[in-house]
Amino acid sequence: MTDTTEVTELTRRLVAVPTVDADESAAQAVVAPLLERAGFTVRSHEHAPGRATLIAEWRTDLEAPPLCLSGHLDTVPLGAAPWQHDPYAGEPDGDRLHGRGTSDMKGGVAAMVLAAVRATAHRPRRAGLRLVLTAAEETGALGAHHVAPLLRGGCSGPLLIAEPTANQVVHGHKGALWLQARTTGITAHGSMPHLGDNAAYKLAHAVVRLADFAFPDTAHPVMGRPTLNVGTLSAGLNPNSVPDLATATVDVRTVAGQDHTEVLALLADRAGPEVDWEPLVDLPPVWTDPADEWARALGEIVTAVAPGIPYEPRTATFFTDAAVLAPALGAPPALICGPGEPSQAHATDEWCSIRRLEESLAIYERVVASWCGL
Secondary structure, X not given: OOOOHHHHHHHHHHHOOOOEOOOHXXXXXXXXXXXXXXXXXXXXXXXXXXXEEEEEEEOOOOOOOOEEEEEEOXXXXXXXXXXXXXXXXXXXXXXXXXXXOXXXXXXXXXXXXXXXXXXXXXXXXXXXXXXXXXXXXXXXOHHHHHHHHHHOOOOOOOEEEOOOOOOOOEOEEOEEEEEEEEEEOEOOEOOOHHHOEOHHHHHHHHHHHHHOOOOOOOOEOOOEOOEEEEEEEEEOOOOOEOOOEEEEEEEEEEOOOOOHHHHHHHHHHHHOOOOEEEEEEEEOOEEOOOOOHHHHHHHHHHHHHOOOOOOOOOOEOOOOOHHHHHHHOOOOOEEEOXXXXXXXXXXXXXXXXXXXXXXXXXXXXXXXXXXXXO
């Protein structure tokens, strides 16, 4: 196993920078100098003040297209429950490194950055590297969307995302189609409802129709079936007025093979003509066949580094930046493999196994060496 004190310390440095839906640029300032000193060309792209996505490239002029490593630097809020450990200290406790972002996913970012830096000590015979460290992934992959036009048109090798999987190879995830449903009416005094047109009733009828909606036969052998959930309902301003506006949010999780335009058309037909729809988040599903040559190679590397981790077809319940980056990069094989514990994502007293951090650095180093020909 490679010397890994460095990966723990870099994770702690990243955790010490609060990036709760903000300030990814400050976290970039921790890793950008490491990459620049190693010979990477580093560019920072803000989609809002302080909210930057970093693209770092090394030897992308070689025969084969560069391997792309990616992770996000933002985190979710701490929540209302008190923490037993300082969320920004990166406090070690036995095998656990505590802090917001240790699992989701600054530990994975730290391991990727160090694997990339260490690769530059060797001469690549085949391919170079590209790192994409994104902002605002947690709120709809906004950073990835911002840089996607910059990535289109160029060649890319496989895409590896360091989201928390406890170092298991994950072959994809469901798509996320979040929608706002909206109905309108005419307001009137609550004592004379016949003079108005109640938007709440219209939306309520539509929601009931959606409650027993079944997608056509679109089950995926690994992802399972698509799902639909009505998450919020809102209508009216006070009890004694007829509401002239009602809204609901709908969360649809799609599987590989579904087209979101067709999904929206199905829902609109089911809900009825009085409902207007607006997409809020539109991220397609991601799937790489486990029989893919690079997928098998990654599985073999993981098994060699951590023999207790099986290689079998898996998908994630969460979405990732791969939904945006993979299409922008020309649809290369895209896999998810990171040291974080999936159960710790967004949790109070979030932690990451130090042993998993060590494994991930070794995994990424071998992946880089194999693809780049080091």
